Amino acid sequence: MPDGGNVAYYYDGSFDGMLCCVFESYAAKEIPDEILPPEALQATFLPAKAIVTDKMKAERVRKSIPEKMGAQAYDFIRHAFLTNIDGKEYRLLLFIRLGFKHGPKVMRMISEDAVYTLLKAVRHLNNESHLLKGFIRFSAFHGALVAEIEPKNIVLPLLAKHFRERFPGERFIIFDRTNDMALIYEPYRHRIIPASGVELPEPDEAEQKIRELWKLFYNTIEVEGRYNPKCRMSHMPKHYWKYMTEFETPGKPSPCRAGTLKNPSGLSLPAASEDNSEDNF
Amino acid sequence: MFCGKIIPVGGRFVDIFDKLKILTDAAKFDVACTSSGVDKSASPGGIGNAAACGICHSFAADGRCISLLKVLMTNVCVFDCKYCVNRRSNDTRRAMFTPRELAELTIQFYRRNYIEGLFLSSGVIKNPDYTCEQMTEALRILREDYGFSGYIHAKAIPGADPALISRLGFLADRMSVNIELPSQNSLELLAPDKSKHSILKPMGYIKNRISENSADLVRYRHAPRFAPAGQSTQMIIGATPETDFHILNLSENLYKKYGLKRVFFSAYIPVAENTLLPARDTKPPLLREHRLYQADWLLRFYGFSAGELLDEQHQNFDPVMDPKCNWALNHLELFPMEINRASYEELLRVPGIGVRSAKRIVRARRDGSLDFTVLKRLGVVLKRAQYFIVCGGRAAQGLRISHDSVLRSLLSERELNLYNFNRYPESEPEQLSLFGNSLNAQEELQKCLTGEM
Numbered sequence A: 001m002p003d004g005g006n007v008a009y010y011y012d013g014s015f016d017g018m019l020c021c022v023f024e025s026y027a028a029k030e031i032p033d034e035i036l037p038p039e040a041l042q043a044t045f046l047p048a049k050a051i052v053t054d055k056m057k058a059e060r061v062r063k064s065i066p067e068k069m070g071a072q073a074y075d076f077i078r079h080a081f082l083t084n085i086d087g088k089e090y091r092l093l094l095f096i097r098l099g100f101k102h103g104p105k106v107m108r109m110i111s112e113d114a115v116y117t118l119l120k121a122v123r124h125l126n127n128e129s130h131l132l133k134g135f136i137r138f139s140a141f142h143g144a145l146v147a148e149i150e151p152k153n154i155v156l157p158l159l160a161k162h163f164r165e166r167f168p169g170e171r172f173i174i175f176d177r178t179n180d181m182a183l184i185y186e187p188y189r190h191r192i193i194p195a196s197g198v199e200l201p202e203p204d205e206a207e208q209k210i211r212e213l214w215k216l217f218y219n220t221i222e223v224e225g226r227y228n229p230k231c232r233m234s235h236m237p238k239h240y241w242k243y244m245t246e247f248e249t250p251g252k253p254s255p256c257r258a259g260t261l262k263n264p265s266g267l268s269l270p271a272a273s274e275d276n277s278e279d280n281f
Numbered sequence B: 001m002f003c004g005k006i007i008p009v010g011g012r013f014v015d016i017f018d019k020l021k022i023l024t025d026a027a028k029f030d031v032a033c034t035s036s037g038v039d040k041s042a043s044p045g046g047i048g049n050a051a052a053c054g055i056c057h058s059f060a061a062d063g064r065c066i067s068l069l070k071v072l073m074t075n076v077c078v079f080d081c082k083y084c085v086n087r088r089s090n091d092t093r094r095a096m097f098t099p100r101e102l103a104e105l106t107i108q109f110y111r112r113n114y115i116e117g118l119f120l121s122s123g124v125i126k127n128p129d130y131t132c133e134q135m136t137e138a139l140r141i142l143r144e145d146y147g148f149s150g151y152i153h154a155k156a157i158p159g160a161d162p163a164l165i166s167r168l169g170f171l172a173d174r175m176s177v178n179i180e181l182p183s184q185n186s187l188e189l190l191a192p193d194k195s196k197h198s199i200l201k202p203m204g205y206i207k208n209r210i211s212e213n214s215a216d217l218v219r220y221r222h223a224p225r226f227a228p229a230g231q232s233t234q235m236i237i238g239a240t241p242e243t244d245f246h247i248l249n250l251s252e253n254l255y256k257k258y259g260l261k262r263v264f265f266s267a268y269i270p271v272a273e274n275t276l277l278p279a280r281d282t283k284p285p286l287l288r289e290h291r292l293y294q295a296d297w298l299l300r301f302y303g304f305s306a307g308e309l310l311d312e313q314h315q316n317f318d319p320v321m322d323p324k325c326n327w328a329l330n331h332l333e334l335f336p337m338e339i340n341r342a343s344y345e346e347l348l349r350v351p352g353i354g355v356r357s358a359k360r361i362v363r364a365r366r367d368g369s370l371d372f373t374v375l376k377r378l379g380v381v382l383k384r385a386q387y388f389i390v391c392g393g394r395a396a397q398g399l400r401i402s403h404d405s406v407l408r409s410l411l412s413e414r415e416l417n418l419y420n421f422n423r424y425p426e427s428e429p430e431q432l433s434l435f436g437n438s439l440n441a442q443e444e445l446q447k448c449l450t451g452e453m
Ligand code: SF4
Pocket: B077, B078, B079, B080, B081, B084, B085, B086, B087, B088, B122, B123, B124
């Protein structure tokens, strides 16, 4: 393995950009000490090298990954890129280098820290998206379903397929407030687009009635003789509660604040925006 | 007739809020919560999918998973089972959903992602056939009028005509008939209208329909599916004197003879003053229920048989120790096990190694021999497993394997566990849980997903 070059790479934050960092690492026979997304550039004291995203270079790396280490590893890398662990790009670089050296076996080399850390991060991502499949709450506004989440990882690409299959005939939007993105679906296509600051309207009477019925059910289904709040907390950590209907304070709908989105069903898919959607997720 | 939109109960009218409250309250002692066992997506123009692994949509304050809208069609009942809140002689408010309002409520909850589907049970109104017809109509509206493909668990009403049960089974994903009490004797005493026969008959019928149906499906790929997520049952623990040994053997037989997907256990919570039943202030035997679930897991996923876990001399589980550890301590001659050579089946018998970590070990050791650091990364709970394994002939550092050293190390956990169980309203001897901490209890009990032990 080449020496650390006492250099930091910075790149545009895209998946292709990350692949170009890998390309550069091989071309320059060096392993940078850090790989930084644009917003973190000021944070480094190392000399920084700007890695320009070049579709051709990215494509070469992208093609060689499944060839050399298998489709499963490529899938894993795509997922790892959606996680929120510190220095994920640097760890991915080490992982990919290991993969080029050892082949598909890299997926099982958990005694390597780079592999193990990414494995844990991807498990966390999968776990978070699995929990959200249950914990997400939609509200009906003018016939469209709208939800908000504050995930730790980028989960929308992992949720798309599930909710498409659940509500094929509906229109729905899930706002990711952490990453300022939204998953928008109308029959039969979806997009993931940048979205920030969109506020949801107050629920109408019909919507409020269903919410009250749900809260009634939630509070009634508990068996008092088995009260165990600690157990509830460990299955459903508190940070998920924020947007869950059952924890709304009575009379004051918390998931939705008065706002500007008057008619979400009128939101349509932007024609030419960047398509982050990945059907293979 | 009870199927009007609003029905008079106790001199006043009941609206949808009242109905939902009454019919949820009456259903909540049924413990089956899972939405697992079937994978499908919505049909064209319809709504709803199902994930084989099951999805929990919320957790109630008792820590149990909420996956399905669990309600009764009605809590009116012509029977008088003494352990049941809905018994005829109980002075309680009664209500009934109309099939359409129940279907509508399910869809509205489902669209908002509150639930994965419906769990519909019922008291027996008029007679079993009439009850079954009402339930079937609610399910028919969901499936046909709304094109609903989400999960439906329906309770078969014992005594209903097989043709009606069959109709219900083609609309539901899972069916269940509750055993309720673990012996004929207890049934006779406490459920005078039921008998072992009246419960096992529909169970056997459902089993036959499921196997006939799978034969049909081989021949005609588009044959309608009968209860594709299988059949389950439930029994009440602690209302009657049966031992764990008896209960576990019964469960094992039910799995074998009726091909059940799950047997659920429900710790009895006193709902009536009756000399035949535990006193009203008796705490529900939650730890016992937990031990039975652990043992059930060992039967279904770990290759244990009931006779290995308990016998005539040891009829009940040790409150202090989980069944797997208990078994291992009684079979120290089989340990320590060499991780790099033990078969998958042997690995599963090591405390601290679950199904997932055993599979990972088998795969990982093909690339080279494993050490303790890697085992930990594979998800093995070394704190427990270290007493029972060696890696490349070596034990974990500083370990001596004897009955004594294992027990001594467990005692150090005692304070921690006493603390954990402080909020657990258990009787004194049951507080001494050493292996089973509350996290474990949650995993196997409430989450209803595949657990590890
Ligand atoms: S038949 Fe069912 S609902 Fe009726 S009293 Fe017996 S257990 Fe309760």
